[in-house]
Amino acid sequence: MQPTWKTIIEPFKIKSVEPLGFTTRAERERVLRDASWNLFGVAADKVLIDLLTDSGTSAMSAEQWAAIMRGDESYAGARSFFAFEAAVRDLTGYKFVMPVHQGRAAERILFAVAGGPGKTVIANSHFDTTRANVEASGATAIDLPVPEALDFAVSAPFKGDMDLRALEEKIRELGGANIPMIVMTLTNNSLGGQPVSMGNLRRVSEIARRHRIPLMLDVARFAENAWFIKRREFGYAARCAAEIAREMFSYADGCWMSAKKDAFVNIGGFLAVNDPQWSARAREFLILGEGFPTYGGLAGRDLEAMAVGLREVLDEHYLEYRVRSIEYLGDGLRRAGVPIVEPPGGHAVYIDAKRLLPHIPPSGYPAQALACELYLTAGVRSVEIGSLMFGRRENGGFKPARMELVRLAIPRRVYTQSHMDFLIEVIADVAARAKTIRPLRLLDSSPRLAHFTARLEPETVQ
Secondary structure, eight states: OOOOOSSOOOSSOOOOOOOOOOOOHHHHHHHHHHTTTOGGGSOGGGOSEEOSOSSSOOOOOHHHHHHHTTOOOOSSSOHHHHHHHHHHHHHHOOSEEEEESSHHHHHHHHHHHHOOTTOEEEESOOOHHHHHHHHHTTOEEEEOBOGGGGOTTSOOTTTTOBOHHHHHHHHHHHOGGGOOOEEEESSBTTTTSBOOOHHHHHHHHHHHHHTTOOEEEEOTTHHHHHHHHHHHSTTOTTSOHHHHHHHHHHTSSEEEEETTTTTOOSSOEEEEESOHHHHHHHHHHHHHHTOSTTTTTSOHHHHHHHHHHHHHTTOHHHHHHHHHHHHHHHHHHHHTTOOBOSSOOSSEEEEEHHHHOTTSOGGGOHHHHHHHHHHHHHOEEOEEESHHHHOEEETTEEEOOSOOEEEEEOOTTTOOHHHHHHHHHHHHHHHHTGGGOOOEEEEEOOSSSGGGTOEEEEOOOO
16 A cells, blocks of 8 residues: 655656845845835845746746747747647637637637626636726626635635525526626635535536526636545546546636646636637637737747646646645644635635734735735745725725735745745744734725735834
């Protein structure tokens, strides 16, 4: 019988390295002040461990780098496109495949085609760019997660699920004709990287088809979702991740992907649908904003790397290591008494800043304050998912977000177990003196996606 080892080993060898950005506390204070307390404004060489995002920050494999050398840079009809198209069709089963430079480009095109004033898009949870593109089209974005998804202290296997009863009620309230699509985000990024069960996805599909509403999937992290189904859902333990993924895709009418996540690439994505009318209209917007439909704003080498990454990510040795590494970080923080979203998700651990910093109200941006303190302490960059990202300023008032989270998004195949041990030490140190962290005051921000460009400063001590 094969023993179960306690030590996590990376299922790869390191072939190329780059230096980390060591800085002093004084340097970081100056850098953060110059960035107006917004970590998006911090230069990467001033960051020691960068957990801002897992998007476009992965390490590509030797096979992907080899594929890059095969890139056909023909403007139209490049062989690299057909290799990419075949990989997407084999995975998803969808007929019409359009490359784009990243996921939000697919969202912009999709909601330009199907959105518009008077329409409502329903999701288990929209992420920031998804919501922004829905609203930019004039439509309304509504989230209907299961109730336990918002109880971050409770551990449940599939907190990314849609609330089926609420979905039925919302469809009756709005009328199916006013809902251009239902969206399932796999995994559910905004609420902790939580997976969607196959059973829930199947039921959402049944409801959507009964009401003749298209179902679309946001599949930036589809492989991680498939692995959670294999590990947690009855009847799937003996099935391979690729087979599980194909079943997931079978319940929807199309999908879009930021391939910068589960396909390991530094740039790229796609939109894939079965509806020929949606495809025809989408291609018009694609040509206007991205490029000819067989390159879609990408070089041929990017298409080749995506095709390889879509196959590599379903390797079960990789998926086991990936999810276990996230769990390892979550275990360490839990032991240190740091409140996190339970259970840890597939790509990140989320610290619950609302519980850790009860002395800071939502108007003081507790999650952003915590993220800034992590940077000041050790040069660790993370991202706020709270009232800076999702809060609303309406009619002269402030409507806070439902959550105040700090996401520690782990790039794929980049950091080792020793980096995770260091992170646990740093975060435990910050948590031990949480009461000393001060609120932040918003100086200015843009009306959409404010967290990218917002300027803040610490509130002065009275």
